[in-house]
Amino acid sequence: TIKVYSDSMSTFFRYFSMKDISDISNDDLIDFNNNYILKNNFSSSFQNQVVNAVKIYFSAIHHKKMDVELIHRPRREKVLPNVLSKEEVKAILNAHVNIKHKMMLSLIYSCGLRCGELLALHPVHIDSKRNIVLLKCAKGKKDRIVPLSPLILKMLREYYKIYKPKTYLFEGQNMGIPYDARSLQLILKQALQKTGITKSVTLHWLRHSYATHLLESGTDLRYIQELLGHNSSKTTEIYTHVSTKSIQQIKSPFDDL
16 A cells, blocks of 8 residues: 555656645646546546545645545446356366465365465464364454365365475465465466466456355355455445356347247
8 A cells, every 4th residue: 555655646746846745736636637647548546546645645744635526536447356167266276286286276265365365374273173264354454254165174184284384374485484475376377377268367366256156156145245354245246246146047038039
């Protein structure tokens, strides 16, 4: 967040390089929005980042209020989450022979984890007696629990015998250091190459697929919200738009021609 906001302020100040910062007003922010962001067709998310950064900066540093309500904001794109079929997920998870690589990808999908949540896991967070995984200080600084598949537990026991992790469940080359996120992304990329899947799959697609497959199997949306750690049910409801369970039951009028 710090880097994103710093980059946003750098962009803003470069635009007003000939003007003293203390002289920048709300009109200047509107000018920047109209003649830089909108004129160059930058995304609404980029606009929000810059506007929010400017608002916080001037409020905290110069005690000056920027009225962002006066800024014209384009309608935000409604992008549906990317979802893989169960066959595609199975192919990806079985692509690696290395049990550590297979284990990491499998745990992300089977528990709907974010990449950072997986890499922050410690061996003690796996509760084999209650068949749950404890996620400490996940996004939003919230703890939550997710169910642990018996098949995943069996894989974890095999993995533990071989690698014997000390501090983190998945460690890199050095003991006590968590596995590198970029290396994990490379593991997924290699799996895609082996399976021949040409979609631009990311690790987060596995989390999206987990939620959608739960919904399609009849799991209540409220439970999925808890499992994913969403504050708002509206965030979870987006998966109803990509679930094909109901859509597949609709018969096309073409079939009756």
